[in-house]
Each structure stands twice: as C-alpha cells, then as structure tokens.
Amino acid sequence: MFARGLKRKSAEDGEDVEGGLAGTQATPSYSLQRQSLLDMSLVKLQLCHMLVEPNLCRSVLIANTVRQIQEEMTQDGTWRVVAPQAAGRAPLDRLVSTEILCRSVREQEGERPAPDVGDGRMPGLVPGLSAVPSAQALRSPQSSLWEVDSSRENRGGFQKSLDQIFETLESKTPGSVEELFSDVDSSYYDLDAVLTGMVGSTQSGHGSGLQAFTSAATPPPGSSCRSDLGELDHAVEILVET
Amino acid sequence: MNEYRADIISTVEFNHTGELLATGDKGGRVVIFQREQESKNQVHRRGEYNVYSTFQSHEPEFDYLKSLEIEEKINKIRWLPQQNAAYFLLSTNDKTVKLWKVSERDKRPEGYNLKDEEGRLRDPATITTLRVPVLRPMDLMVEATPRRVFANAHTYHINSISVNSDYETYMSADDLRINLWNFEITNQSFNIVDIKPANMEELTEVITAAEFHPHHCNSFVYSSSKGTIRLCDMRASALCDRHSKFFEEPEDPSNRSFFSEIISSISDVKFSHSGRYIMTRDYLTVKVWDLNMENRPIETYQVHDYLRSKLCSLYENDCIFDKFECVWNGSDSVIMTGSYNNFFRMFDRNTKRDVTLEASRENSKPRAILKPRKVCVGGKRRKDEISVDSLDFSKKILHTAWHPSENIIAVAATNNLYIFQDKVN
Numbered sequence: 001m002f003a004r005g006l007k008r009k010s011a012e013d014g015e016d017v018e019g020g021l022a023g024t025q026a027t028p029s030y031s032l033q034r035q036s037l038l039d040m041s042l043v044k045l046q047l048c049h050m051l052v053e054p055n056l057c058r059s060v061l062i063a064n065t066v067r068q069i070q071e072e073m074t075q076d077g078t079w080r081v082v083a084p085q086a087a088g089r090a091p092l093d094r095l096v097s098t099e100i101l102c103r104s105v106r107e108q109e110g111e112r113p114a115p116d117v118g119d120g121r122m123p124g125l126v127p128g129l130s131a132v133p134s135a136q137a138l139r140s141p142q143s144s145l146w147e148v149d150s151s152r153e154n155r156g157g158f159q160k161s162l163d164q165i166f167e168t169l170e171s172k173t174p175g176s177v178e179e180l181f182s183d184v185d186s187s188y189y190d191l192d193a194v195l196t197g198m199v200g201s202t203q204s205g206h207g208s209g210l211q212a213f214t215s216a217a218t219p220p221p222g223s224s225c226r227s228d229l230g231e232l233d234h235a236v237e238i239l240v241e242t
Numbered sequence: 243m244n245e246y247r248a249d250i251i252s253t254v255e256f257n258h259t260g261e262l263l264a265t266g267d268k269g270g271r272v273v274i275f276q277r278e279q280e281s282k283n284q285v286h287r288r289g290e291y292n293v294y295s296t297f298q299s300h301e302p303e304f305d306y307l308k309s310l311e312i313e314e315k316i317n318k319i320r321w322l323p324q325q326n327a328a329y330f331l332l333s334t335n336d337k338t339v340k341l342w343k344v345s346e347r348d349k350r351p352e353g354y355n356l357k358d359e360e361g362r363l364r365d366p367a368t369i370t371t372l373r374v375p376v377l378r379p380m381d382l383m384v385e386a387t388p389r390r391v392f393a394n395a396h397t398y399h400i401n402s403i404s405v406n407s408d409y410e411t412y413m414s415a416d417d418l419r420i421n422l423w424n425f426e427i428t429n430q431s432f433n434i435v436d437i438k439p440a441n442m443e444e445l446t447e448v449i450t451a452a453e454f455h456p457h458h459c460n461s462f463v464y465s466s467s468k469g470t471i472r473l474c475d476m477r478a479s480a481l482c483d484r485h486s487k488f489f490e491e492p493e494d495p496s497n498r499s500f501f502s503e504i505i506s507s508i509s510d511v512k513f514s515h516s517g518r519y520i521m522t523r524d525y526l527t528v529k530v531w532d533l534n535m536e537n538r539p540i541e542t543y544q545v546h547d548y549l550r551s552k553l554c555s556l557y558e559n560d561c562i563f564d565k566f567e568c569v570w571n572g573s574d575s576v577i578m579t580g581s582y583n584n585f586f587r588m589f590d591r592n593t594k595r596d597v598t599l600e601a602s603r604e605n606s607k608p609r610a611i612l613k614p615r616k617v618c619v620g621g622k623r624r625k626d627e628i629s630v631d632s633l634d635f636s637k638k639i640l641h642t643a644w645h646p647s648e649n650i651i652a653v654a655a656t657n658n659l660y661i662f663q664d665k666v667n
Contacts, residue, residue: 037500040558053310053336056398056417057448057467058563061504064446068500 031078038069251654253641257321257329260645263291263652264331265659266316270300272333272386274344275661291661295344297386300335312337318403320412330389332412336399339414341390341425349377395421395431402452408459415452415464418445422476434482435464435474450565451511461486463513463520469506471522473533489520489531491538501553501562509565514574515646521577523568526550528579528589543589543596546581548619548630561635572647580639583628584655585615601639601653601660612662 044062073079248269255264263275276294303312314335322330328345353375358364398416405412413422413434420435435452439445448467455461460476472485493502505525512521520531522539526547529539545566549556556562561582568579580586581598589596598615618627641654649664 034500037554037557044560053312053399055563057450057507058560060445060448061467061507061563064503065500068503 041066249657252315253319254643254652254654255319256643258323264319266319268315270314272299295384299333320403320405334400334403339392340388342386343389344386347383350380351375352378390428392428404454406454406459417448450508456513456517465508465511467507489536510567523566528568569644571644582635582638583633584637586639601655
C-alpha cells in the first residue's frame with residue numbers, strides 16, 4: 001500500500017516518522033492523532049453550521065480534510081479495523097488517550113484541560129463564539145456493535161453525513177441543523193479536553209503523512225452505499241464512532 | 243482581544259493617483275484619507291494623509307428567507323479612475339456592491355427669492371423684488387452619495403470586485419460565481435463564471451479571488467481554494483467556465499500532509515501593473531507567475547515558513563483560514579504581504595532581499611525609521627529576535643496597500659491604520 005521508504009512528515013516539528021512498511025497499519029500514535037484531527041474537523045464543520053452564515057470556503061476546506069482522512073483510513077484498513085478494538089471500550093477511553101499524548105506539552109503550560117459540561121465553549125476554536133446549543137452537538141457513540149457489523153455502511157453513512165452538511169449549507173433552514181445533529185450526550189463535551197490539550201502543542205507530532213498516490217483523485221469509497229443508510233441518527237453515530 | 247469591534251479595518255485601497263486612500267471596516271464604514279498638498283514653505287514635510295471623508299456605506303441586513311444576518315463589513319473597495327472633479331469608488335459587503343460618489347462642495351447659493359437664509363419659506367406677500375441667487379464661498383464640505391446599488395445578484399459571499407480597464411464594466415465574485423456588471427445598469431448582471439455543481443454534495447472547490455487584467459478588458463483571472471488560477475477570455479464565450487489558461491504548481495510529495503490543501507488555498511490574486519505577471523498568496527508563501535508559463539510559478543517567497551510545523555495548532559484555532567492579501571509596488575519590483583504579530587514582509591524581486599517590519603505604536607514614532615524584525619526559529623534567540631511561540635496570532639496584518647507610484651504604504655493592523663513613507667531610497 002505504501003511505497004517503500006516513503007517518509008511521512010510530522011506536521012509539528014518536521015520529524016520523520018517512518019511509515020514505509022507495506023501493508024501494515026499506521027503506528028498507534030499516528031492513528032490516534034489522525035483520529036483527533038478527524039474529530040476536531042467534524043466539530044468544526046458542525047460549528048460552522050451554527051454560525052449565522054457559514055463561510056463556504058472554510059467549510060469546503062474542512063470537509064475536504066475530513067474526506068482525506070477518511071480515505072486514508074479506508075486504505076489503511078483502519079476504517080474497518082477500529083471496530084473490534086473499540087468494541088467493549090468506552091468512547092471516553094479513546095479521547096482520554098489522545099489527551100495523554102498531548103499532556104507533556106500541557107504540563108509545561110501548567111494548564112489542566114477541564115471538560116466543560118453544560119458550557120459548550122471550545123477554547124482555541126472560533127473566538128467569541130457563544131456556547132454551543134445542546135441540541136446541536138454530536139451524540140457520542142451508543143453502540144460499537146453497529147460498527148462491527150456494517151463497516152461498508154459506515155463509509156456510506158459518513159459520506160452521506162458530509163453530503164448532508166453541504167445540502168444544509170445550501171438550503172440553510174435552521175430546522176435542518178437540528179435534524180442533523182440531535183440528541184446530545186454530554187460526554188461528548190469531553191472532546192473539549194482533547195482539543196484544549198492540542199492548543200499550543202508543538203510536539204504532539206500530529207500525523208500528517210499521506211501516501212503518495214492521489215487519494216484525492218479517487219472517488220470517495222462508499223458513495224454507492226449512500227442509499228444503504230436512511231436514518232440520520234445512525235449516520236451521526238457512525239460519524240462519531242470512527 | 244474582542245474581535246468583533248466595528249472599527250476593525252477590513253480593506254485598504256489607494257486610488258489611481260495615490261492622492262486618496264480609502265479604508266473600509268467591519269462596521270460598514272468607509273473612511274477616505276487625502277494627501278496634503280506639499281507646500282513650498284515646508285519642504286521637509288512630506289505630504290501626509292488626513293481624513294477627507296467618512297460615511298456609512300453598508301448597514302447590517304436580515305435575509306428573511308434564510309433567517310440569516312447579512313454582515314455590513316466592507317470586504318473590498320475599488321476606485322474608479324477619475325474622470326471629473328468627483329471621485330468614484332465601489333464598496334461591497336457580502337451581498338451588495340455600491341457605487342459611491344465623493345465630491346467637494348465649497349460654494350453655496352445665497353439669495354433665494356422664496357426662501358430665507360435659513361431655508362424657511364418667506365411669506366410671498368413680503369417679496370417685492372426679484373433677484374438672482376449667487377454662489378458664495380463656504381467651508382469645504384465633502385459629501386458622499388450612493389449613485390448605484392447593485393444588489394440581489396449573489397447567493398454566496400462576495401470576496402472580490404474588480405473594475406475593468408474599459409471603465410464601463412466591473413465584476414463581482416462570490417464563492418461560486420462571477421458576475422459582470424455595467425456601471426449604468428443595476429437591475430441585471432451577466433454571469434460569466436459558475437462553478438456551482440449541480441449537486442452541492444459534490445462541492446470541493448470555491449472561488450477565492452478574481453481580478454481583471456489591467457489592460458486587456460476581455461481577460462480576467464480567478465483563484466481557487468485548491469491553489470489554482472484560471473485565466474479567462476470573455477471573447478471565447480458568454481460563460482467563461484472553460485479557461486484559456488490554467489496555472490497550478492505540482493505538489494511536492496515530500497511536504498504532503500492533511501493540511502496541504504488548506505495551505506495551498508489562494509487568498510489573494512493580483513496582476514502586476516505591467517499585466518505580465520500575477521501574484522498569488524497562499525497561507526505560507528507568495529508566488530509570482532508569468533502569464534506565459536502555466537505549470538509553475540517563476541518565483542516563490544516564504545512569508546513565515548516557521549509556521550509549517552505549527553499547522554495543527556493553527557488549524558485548531560482557525561488561523562490557518564486567515565486570508566492574507568498581497569500587493570505590488572508601482573514598478574512591480576517589490577511585493578508586500580502581511581503576517582502575524584503585526585509583522586509585514588517585503589520582497590525585492592530583483593535583489594532577492596526581504597525584510598520583516600512591524601506595525602505597532604511602540605515602534606512607530608512619527609518619522610522614526612522602522613527597524614527590521616526577525617523571528618527566531620530554533621536554538622538561541624538573539625536579543626532583538628522574537629521566538630515563534632511568542633508570536634501574537636490575534637495581531638494579523640491581512641490588508642495592505644502600496645501607493646501607485648511612490649514608496650508609501652498603508653498597513654491595516656486590526657483597527658489601526660499605519661502609513662509609512664520612504665525617507666531615502
């Protein structure tokens with residue numbers, strides 16, 4: 001899958017992370033970092049939904065980033081493989097381990113990430129943004145079982161959710177935003193802890209490598225699966241699960 | 243720092259002679275500065291810019307159909323060349339372009355028959371003689387009047403306006419479409435570029451900036467969020483969806499990351515005065531392209547490459563989406579663009595020298611010479627240097643302008659405008 005000897009550059013300090021082993025999964029820390037980036041991007045997309053008039057350029061760029069991550073995870077095989085690992089693990093664990101990754105930097109700064117339950121404020125993100133209305137935050141995964149069974153549908157659901165974001169951007173009826181992301185589980189606010197942990201981090205070494213072949217050129221996998229998933233709720237679950 | 247202050251400057255533009263300098267702000271106001279005439283008595287006193295006119299160009303609006311507010315922030319100002327005593331400029335917010343006439347009044351009529359000096363109607367019975375009103379001098383008054391309002395033509399946010407060299411038409415560009423207007427006609431415009439996909443779910447690229455060629459009234463360029471520039475010829479077809487030229491630099495595979503596309507997104511595109519080159523600004527670099535060479539830029543300048551290792555943090559705090567502008571000097575030999583910490587950078591294309599300067603009150607006493615600044619990337623930091631981690635990312639210089647013929651620059655630092663002039667060359 002990966003060209004031999006291809007170096008992946010860390011986004012943070014230019015350190016080379018060797019990713020040149022054909023057919024193997026990415027290192028665990030890289031996967032976690034990539035997952036954090038994916039989570040952060042999804043939150044950002046959501047946030048720009050809630051702004052008065054979303055900045056289309058920004059939304060498109062973030063959505064493209066999400067697609068890139070998705071494609072790489074699909075090619076990694078981690079898009080599917082993550083399910084058995086996640087089964088039985090509370091979603092919180094995964095978020096916490098990312099926080100641990102960033103902890104060395106945070107300790108230097110003398111801050112402790114404090115999950116803000118009830119106040120959906122995201123420090124470090126769009127400044128001045130008022131508290132995220134509870135109706136519009138992502139729901140944390142309810143059943144990891146779903147993921148084990150239907151990874152193909154995962155991809156379709158993911159694509160479908162991305163598409164719905166753009167549809168909603170176009171139609172811009174406030175109601176559809178609620179529809180898309182309903183039923184908040186407050187444990188999602190713990191993502192704050194992850195995100196604040198990343199503010200100012202210089203050495204967390206967020207994985208930034210991408211294989212050389214043009215993932216951008218390939219059509220998003222699972223686009224044919226779009227019709228498999230009709231339920232909006234399921235789509236949201238899958239978004240967060242992955 | 244409160245980012246929503248109404249006086250945050252959002253655009254800066256000299257007029258074609260450099261006599262006037264216009265700024266637009268987040269509150270929808272336009273402030274025009276005029277250069278003082280250099281007097282023979284005070285040879286040392288170079289022409290300084292003083293406030294000439296202030297007016298409210300745009301007001302906040304509400305789109306009832308979409309339940310969305312339309313910001314009054316002025317995104318761009320473009321001057322028309324002067325054709326009579328009055329000055330004309332275009333100003334635009336996200337949705338509406340307006341043509342403003344700025345004119346002086348230094349005389350007023352006196353001696354009306356039916357009105358008295360205060361404007362009150364006179365009792366006709368008291369009027370026994372007829373006189374002709376005469377114009378008498380008065381204190382100079384500068385008034386701005388909206389002459390045209392070009393509305394309801396953009397579904398998405400307008401990011402650029404550009405006056406054509408024929409001076410009869412101009413274009414306005416939003417995220418997905420570009421429209422061509424005639425100055426005299428406000429109720430219709432021609433759509434000349436449309437990149438909206440039939441299915442919005444397939445949207446992956448938007449228009450980020452557009453500009454007419456300075457001499458060829460049929461040519462214009464537009465840039466995209468994927469780092470491409472398209473040159474279009476309006477003579478080819480009515481809808482210029484097919485470009486004449488396509489400028490794109492091949493990606494460097496060793497630098498690839500999840501942020502590659504975002505940092506390649508072009509935030510500004512400007513033709514050189516000569517019309518031979520275009521300059522583009524993306525997140526980390528400024529590039530100069532020769533119109534005759536589409537496959538790569540002829541020059542690339544690093545604005546703040548030390549940010550390359552910070553992209554994840556800058557993505558998180560949204561700074562990676564900041565849209566910096568870039569400008570040419572009058573002779574196309576020097577280019578300038580802004581950065582963070584109120585720094586701005588100048589690159590001399592001939593000598594290949596570059597300099598980093600700071601726009602701040604502490605460092606700018608009147609007539610003091612600006613001291614070059616330096617960012618320390620790693621290792622030992624010298625006394626005058628500033629380390630990357632100390633940079634203030636809330637102090638960003640997005641908008642700058644260069645006088646058309648002299649070495650005078652205007653730099654907007656949040657809500658402050660700095661004007662720097664060359665002492666000696």
